[in-house]
Amino acid sequence: MSEAESSSPGREIWIEKYRPQTLDDVYGQEDIVDRLESYIAQHDLPHLLFAGPAGIGKTTCATAIAREVYGDDWRGNFLELNASDERGIDVVRDRIKNFARASFGGHDYRIIFLDEADSLTSDAQSALRRTMEQFSDNTRFILSCNYSSKIIDPIQSRCAVFRFSPLSDDAVAGQIRKIANREGIEMTDEGLDALVYAADGDMRRAINSLQAAATTGDVVDEEAVYMITSTARPEEIESMVTAAIDGDFARARSTLDTLLTETGMAGGDIIDQLHRGAWDFGLSQRETVRLMERIGEADYRITEGANEQVQLEALLASLALDE
Template sequence: MSEADAEAAEPTPGKTEVWIEKYRPERLDEIKGHEDIVPRLQRYVEQDDLPHLMFSGPAGVGKTASSQAIAREVYGDDWRENFLELNASDQRGIDVVRDRIKDFARSSFGGYDHRVIFLDEADALTSDAQSALRRTMEQFSNNTRFILSCNYSSQIIDPIQSRCAVFRFTELGEAAIEAQIREIAEIEGITVTDDGIDALVYAADGDMRKAINALQAAAVMGETVDEETVFAITATARPEEVEAMVEHAIGGDFTAARAALEELLTDRGLAGGDVIDQLHRSAWSFDIPEKETVRLLERLGEADYRITEGANERLQLEALLASLALEN
């Protein structure tokens, strides 16, 4: 980041800003962690040959940031007048496609060949709305480009996918998140320890928004952001705590395993889904035989499915630990 950019990013006295917006990339070359995707998008912008686009991938990896960066580079200061952003999870009916999108696509504008409509969480659109969207994309293809963002591309009907250049965003790597955290910490004048950086990267789990939010929250707690602060404000268990719980169960000590689970759920405030996620992320790093890891993953899948279907979280997690303990 240049000195001018750093000065512009300095906080205004008496004004609190949300860092995920304050440090949102404004150009494609500022987006971190997607070295394969960014050059291809830049090429579309340079050649002024933007097709319909579809961005799929988990939350917090740069899909919305990329869409806005494209609009900023194509339209400059006029980007807000030529960029319509809709969230399909809030407005998911067929009327949205027929009314708001068509009104925007039909409205007059000058100086540009086309306008951009960004439809976030497009996989939340109903089947009828997606069918209407497909027809709208055909009808206004001469002056409108669509950018669709979704978590699961399989939820988008094939006729829409075939009309888009599909870009699959993956979870951000540890290096990309660490670089962004260090950059923000330097601008904001925050001291972050090395173990604090590691904790932020672990808690983020590939989600840049989560990492930046955690950094801002931790910075409020004191002058130095360390591991203890990060795990406290993110309600995240340390990997070694999760590992100890699993090792107790596999060793046949269900009472100790249940006590460790109780501490995570009650004292630390973790949700059952959070425990499942951390167990899954750490499964292959546990110091346990491969056969035990396979059994753990099998039980995790079953517990996760039951919790998703509405079963009691505590009961399912205790049953998971019990099944591991009984087989030893």
């Protein structure tokens, strides 16, 4: 790699530059990759349903399957649609059917990849079910969603369901080290730990954060990562909670205000970090259970549109008031 390439972290989008091209390159989903490779080796690919949170390899696995099945011809035999943009029944009836009907040579079937399929309306899913039946001889569907419960049962029963889990810290750290080495980026151990913590199992977020942090200075360290990702240090979250439980509401509220106004965190992000760290704060089991109950209530209210700061202050106040 040339010096110009390694010194210009903003020239390319790294999540695309380092997107795995084959199933063997996919990090952290070994069991799923083994099953998918078995389907391909036996030339017996069923309809597939990939379910799981963002940034863990669902889309990457779908395109890698197409590359391995079709080789250089994969783009002509692989149709990718995003259901969140194209939600209506007309898309299912028109675009998918037209692609499924089109003639092709040299392959037994074509692949249609429907990303964010849980955004499809109920009518569109019913139309999709009928299309899957009609073109089962020459078309395979890969559906991707965050919540499989939003996919109607008739579709789920026609698919082999793969539930992707958030990536392990080791898998995220391994890929981040590899990219940092290839880009010639100096990174501290604390910086790597911060990237892994901020990513929370999301490889896409980890790589984006690394690229952003690499533009801020010569070294990717803990301070740069937390600043770029607008993430609170775990000790800050713990200090805020323990201050509230100890009855020092003023100190807890001051920490919260700093996170919201100076760090620039959203209320939902603070809720997520509270939830992730609840069992690591060194609280008694009773105190942790109380905290979890308050987190659940605040999360619901914020999701429904309530004022974030008011709800988070109310959470801290309830912890301070409880004996």
